[in-house]
Amino acid sequence: MSAGNDLTLQAVRLAMSMSQLRADFASQNIAQASTPGAQAARVDFASSQGLLEQAIDAHGRGAAELPLALSQAALRPASSEHREAPGTPINLDEEVADMASANLKYSALTESLNRHFGLMRLAISGRN
Numbered sequence: 001m002s003a004g005n006d007l008t009l010q011a012v013r014l015a016m017s018m019s020q021l022r023a024d025f026a027s028q029n030i031a032q033a034s035t036p037g038a039q040a041a042r043v044d045f046a047s048s049q050g051l052l053e054q055a056i057d058a059h060g061r062g063a064a065e066l067p068l069a070l071s072q073a074a075l076r077p078a079s080s081e082h083r084e085a086p087g088t089p090i091n092l093d094e095e096v097a098d099m100a101s102a103n104l105k106y107s108a109l110t111e112s113l114n115r116h117f118g119l120m121r122l123a124i125s126g127r128n
Helices: 004-032 046-060 068-075 092-125
Strands: 040-043 084-091
Touching: 004 040, 004 046, 004 092
Parallel strands: none
Antiparallel strands: 040 084
Protein backbone atom coordinates (compact mmCIF):
# COMPACT_ATOMS: atom_id res chain seq x y z
CA MET A 1 0.00 0.00 0.00
CA SER A 2 1.33 3.42 -0.89
CA ALA A 3 2.04 6.13 1.66
CA GLY A 4 -0.86 8.15 0.23
CA ASN A 5 -3.33 5.33 0.84
CA ASP A 6 -1.95 4.78 4.33
CA LEU A 7 -2.28 8.49 5.06
CA THR A 8 -5.86 8.48 3.80
CA LEU A 9 -6.80 5.48 5.89
CA GLN A 10 -5.20 6.88 9.03
CA ALA A 11 -6.85 10.28 8.51
CA VAL A 12 -10.28 8.69 8.01
CA ARG A 13 -9.69 6.48 11.03
CA LEU A 14 -8.87 9.54 13.15
CA ALA A 15 -11.93 11.39 11.87
CA MET A 16 -14.12 8.38 12.72
CA SER A 17 -12.64 8.23 16.23
CA MET A 18 -13.31 11.94 16.65
CA SER A 19 -16.95 11.49 15.58
CA GLN A 20 -17.37 8.58 17.97
CA LEU A 21 -15.91 10.58 20.85
CA ARG A 22 -18.17 13.55 20.05
CA ALA A 23 -21.21 11.23 20.12
CA ASP A 24 -20.01 9.75 23.44
CA PHE A 25 -19.83 13.22 25.01
CA ALA A 26 -23.28 14.16 23.70
CA SER A 27 -24.63 10.91 25.14
CA GLN A 28 -23.10 11.66 28.55
CA ASN A 29 -24.54 15.16 28.48
CA ILE A 30 -28.00 13.82 27.61
CA ALA A 31 -27.80 11.30 30.46
CA GLN A 32 -26.91 14.05 32.93
CA ALA A 33 -29.38 16.65 31.65
CA SER A 34 -31.91 16.10 34.45
CA THR A 35 -29.24 16.37 37.16
CA PRO A 36 -29.56 19.73 38.94
CA GLY A 37 -26.55 21.94 38.22
CA ALA A 38 -25.15 19.64 35.53
CA GLN A 39 -22.88 21.39 33.08
CA ALA A 40 -22.15 20.44 29.52
CA ALA A 41 -18.92 18.57 28.80
CA ARG A 42 -17.30 19.32 25.46
CA VAL A 43 -14.45 17.86 23.47
CA ASP A 44 -12.00 20.06 21.58
CA PHE A 45 -10.06 18.43 18.75
CA ALA A 46 -7.58 21.23 18.11
CA SER A 47 -4.48 19.03 18.49
CA SER A 48 -5.96 16.19 16.41
CA GLN A 49 -6.92 18.62 13.66
CA GLY A 50 -3.40 20.04 13.82
CA LEU A 51 -2.01 16.54 13.26
CA LEU A 52 -4.25 16.09 10.23
CA GLU A 53 -3.06 19.38 8.77
CA GLN A 54 0.60 18.41 9.35
CA ALA A 55 0.01 15.08 7.62
CA ILE A 56 -1.62 16.80 4.65
CA ASP A 57 1.31 19.23 4.40
CA ALA A 58 3.83 16.37 4.62
CA HIS A 59 1.96 14.43 1.96
CA GLY A 60 1.84 17.49 -0.31
CA ARG A 61 5.64 17.83 -0.03
CA GLY A 62 6.00 14.21 -1.08
CA ALA A 63 7.16 13.00 2.32
CA ALA A 64 7.20 9.22 2.27
CA GLU A 65 6.63 8.72 5.98
CA LEU A 66 3.31 8.93 7.73
CA PRO A 67 3.77 10.93 10.90
CA LEU A 68 3.77 8.51 13.83
CA ALA A 69 1.67 10.92 15.88
CA LEU A 70 -1.17 10.69 13.34
CA SER A 71 -1.11 6.93 13.47
CA GLN A 72 -1.25 6.96 17.27
CA ALA A 73 -3.93 9.66 17.37
CA ALA A 74 -6.09 7.60 15.02
CA LEU A 75 -6.27 4.89 17.66
CA ARG A 76 -7.72 7.31 20.20
CA PRO A 77 -7.95 11.09 20.01
CA ALA A 78 -6.36 12.78 23.00
CA SER A 79 -8.58 12.43 26.04
CA SER A 80 -6.91 15.56 27.38
CA GLU A 81 -8.95 17.46 24.81
CA HIS A 82 -12.00 16.97 27.02
CA ARG A 83 -13.12 20.03 28.90
CA GLU A 84 -16.02 21.14 30.99
CA ALA A 85 -17.96 24.11 29.72
CA PRO A 86 -18.20 26.08 33.00
CA GLY A 87 -21.55 27.67 33.61
CA THR A 88 -23.04 26.16 30.48
CA PRO A 89 -26.23 24.28 31.26
CA ILE A 90 -27.02 21.23 29.17
CA ASN A 91 -29.32 22.01 26.26
CA LEU A 92 -30.98 18.75 25.15
CA ASP A 93 -31.75 20.01 21.65
CA GLU A 94 -28.11 20.98 21.14
CA GLU A 95 -26.87 17.63 22.45
CA VAL A 96 -29.24 15.66 20.21
CA ALA A 97 -28.10 17.79 17.26
CA ASP A 98 -24.44 17.11 18.16
CA MET A 99 -25.13 13.38 18.33
CA ALA A 100 -26.97 13.42 14.99
CA SER A 101 -24.15 15.40 13.38
CA ALA A 102 -21.53 12.97 14.70
CA ASN A 103 -23.63 10.06 13.39
CA LEU A 104 -23.87 11.61 9.92
CA LYS A 105 -20.13 12.24 9.78
CA TYR A 106 -19.36 8.72 10.96
CA SER A 107 -21.75 7.25 8.38
CA ALA A 108 -20.21 9.33 5.58
CA LEU A 109 -16.71 8.27 6.59
CA THR A 110 -17.80 4.63 6.72
CA GLU A 111 -19.24 4.92 3.21
CA SER A 112 -16.00 6.52 2.03
CA LEU A 113 -13.95 3.66 3.47
CA ASN A 114 -16.27 1.09 1.90
CA ARG A 115 -15.76 2.67 -1.52
CA HIS A 116 -12.01 2.91 -0.97
CA PHE A 117 -11.76 -0.77 -0.08
CA GLY A 118 -14.06 -1.68 -2.96
CA LEU A 119 -11.69 0.07 -5.37
CA MET A 120 -8.74 -1.72 -3.77
CA ARG A 121 -10.49 -5.08 -4.23
CA LEU A 122 -11.11 -4.29 -7.89
CA ALA A 123 -7.49 -3.28 -8.39
CA ILE A 124 -6.26 -6.48 -6.78
CA SER A 125 -8.63 -8.77 -8.64
CA GLY A 126 -8.01 -7.02 -11.95
CA ARG A 127 -11.71 -6.87 -12.85
CA ASN A 128 -13.37 -3.79 -14.32
